[in-house]
Amino acid sequence: MTKLPKSIDDTAALLSRADYVAERSLATALFLALKLERPLFLEGEAGVGKTEIAKVLASTLGRKLVRLQCYEGLDISSAVYEWNYPRQMIEIRLAEASGKISEAASQAARKKLGNDIFSEQFLIERPLLQALRASADGAAPVLLIDELDRTDEPFEAYLLEVLSDYQVSIPELGTIKAEKPPIVIITSNRTREIHDAVKRRCLYHWVDYPDAARELDILRRKAPGAAERLSTEIVAFVQRLRKMDLFKLPGVAETIDWTKALMALDQLALDPDTVNDTLGALLKYQDDIGRIRGSEAERLLSEVKAEIAAA
Numbered sequence: 539m540t541k542l543p544k545s546i547d548d549t550a551a552l553l554s555r556a557d558y559v560a561e562r563s564l565a566t567a568l569f570l571a572l573k574l575e576r577p578l579f580l581e582g583e584a585g586v587g588k589t590e591i592a593k594v595l596a597s598t599l600g601r602k603l604v605r606l607q608c609y610e611g612l613d614i615s616s617a618v619y620e621w622n623y624p625r626q627m628i629e630i631r632l633a634e635a636s637g638k639i640s641e642a643a644s645q646a647a648r649k650k651l652g653n654d655i656f657s658e659q660f661l662i663e664r665p666l667l668q669a670l671r672a673s674a675d676g677a678a679p680v681l682l683i684d685e686l687d688r689t690d691e692p693f694e695a696y697l698l699e700v701l702s703d704y705q706v707s708i709p710e711l712g713t714i715k716a717e718k719p720p721i722v723i724i725t726s727n728r729t730r731e732i733h734d735a736v737k738r739r740c741l742y743h744w745v746d747y748p749d750a751a752r753e754l755d756i757l758r759r760k761a762p763g764a765a766e767r768l769s770t771e772i773v774a775f776v777q778r779l780r781k782m783d784l785f786k787l788p789g790v791a792e793t794i795d796w797t798k799a800l801m802a803l804d805q806l807a808l809d810p811d812t813v814n815d816t817l818g819a820l821l822k823y824q825d826d827i828g829r830i831r832g833s834e835a836e837r838l839l840s841e842v843k844a845e846i847a848a849a
């Protein structure tokens with residue numbers, strides 16, 4: 539287990555060690571979230587590195603990563619805990635077979651069995667409960683609640699309780715409270731607004747697309763071996779694309795994918811034909827590809843080459 543960072547610079551260095559290139563405002567939000575023991579709520583477009591933050595934090599701090607992937611209809615039995623019904627049934631059958639709970643069995647024997655089947659050994663821990671309990675060895679885990687905007691509001695209300703007290707109550711067992719609050723990262727793609735009450739408990743940061751310098755740094759780390767000229771042209775091209783009115787702008791993930799695709803084709807620089815043929819690594823909607831392919835790609839590319847030549 540590594541100690542928590544002591545400053546904003548320390549936080550940025552920690553992320554950088556795992557090849558995550560953070561802008562200063564993100565490092566600040568993260569530093570404060572760790573220091574104040576508050577959840578960090580990250581919103582932003584797809585593929586800008588929201589989920590990655592939690593993974594990088596867990597690996598650099600040497601903590602366990604507990605991930606709750608949200609989806610519509612997510613309920614307590616998938617997110618918090620569930621009783622192991624099949625095993626409970628087997629236990630009852632075994633007790634019946636051994637005569638422990640026959641017609642003639644005492645009231646006390648029946649009550650004991652009732653208590654036994656609602657004990658720890660029949661409890662299945664789901665991510666939220668795992669995250670509260672994993673701190674028993676002294677190191678609170680990183681709890682990633684990914685894509686919260688996909689759940690429905692009742693679940694959000696439940697989460698609010700968990701985040702307020704870092705505890706859950708299980709009627710048959712009692713209240714389980716974390717010894718140390720987990721490091722909580724919540725992400726949202728903003729397909730709907732998250733309730734203010736959840737946000738109020740968190741520190742908020744909007745993860746934006748990186749500027750050209752930062753994106754180039756990311757490429758050097760995530761696609762090492764790409765020709766410098768190729769990376770520079772890719773970044774300049776993608777940065778231009780992001781200023782256009784497309785249905786879905788490319789995220790950092792797409793920039794990395796495109797670079798790897800072009801490396802696989804042994805490209806040392808961009809040319810119009812290759813751009814046209816590989817746009818599918820960058821744009822994922824036919825309308826967007828249709829708009830860019832051909833003359834628009836050529837125009838962007840000549841702007842990019844001119845920009846780089848002038849630099």
Ligand SMILES: Nc1ncnc2c1ncn2[C@@H]1O[C@H](COP(=O)(O)OP(=O)(O)OP(=O)(O)O)[C@@H](O)[C@H]1O
Binds near residue numbers: 558559582589590756
């Ligand atoms: N600042 C960054 N530094 C290093 N790598 C980054 C950065 N931002 C994004 N990436 C890379 O981009 C990819 C996508 O990141 P990630 O999955 O975290 O995005 P996301 O914001 O969670 O997207 P989605 O909303 O689609 O889930 C990862 O491979 C990650 O390594």
Ligand SMILES: [Mg+2]
Binds near residue numbers: 589590684725
């Ligand atoms: Mg994600």
